[in-house]
Amino acid sequence: MNAILDAVSLALVLAGALLCLSAAVGLLRFRDVPTRLHAATKPQVLGFLLICVAIALSLRSWPVVAFLVAVVLIQLATAPLAAHMIGRQAYRNGTIDEPSLYVDELAQSRETPPAAGG
Structure with a gap:
């Protein structure tokens, strides 16, 4: 049973590493902000x-699992928030190709600045 769990954890580490590598390549190769954020x-x-998950399977310890759950929840909370803020700032700076947008939900915020009160 230990050998099977070790093989599964190895496969998960390799798959995770490939996904992280593809994210890094995407950041370098894509040309505009929305695709880079994706x-x-x-x-x-x-x-x-x-x-x-591979670390949790490999170490087989409940304190490690509890720690990893907190780390994963923090990552799941901060990554979308950071991407949203970067995308919004890129829109305000004008670095997003506006004709490629299907829906422009921030068009009204450009007309009246948020701090103008009107």
Whole structure:
């Protein structure tokens, strides 16, 4: 049974490492902000999650699992928030290709600045 769990954890580490590598390549190769944000959040978080599951399977300890649950929850909470803030700032700076947007939900916020009160 230990050999099977070790093999599964090895496979999970390799899959997680490949996902994190693909996220890094996507950050370097993609040309615009939304696609880079997609590459930075989706495969990286999934790869991190797979690596954490592999660590939990490999060490087989409840304190380690409890610690990894907290780490994964923090990662799942901060990655989308950071991507949202970077995307919003890129929109405000004008570095997003606006004709490629299907829906522009922030168009009204451009007309009236948020601190203007009107």
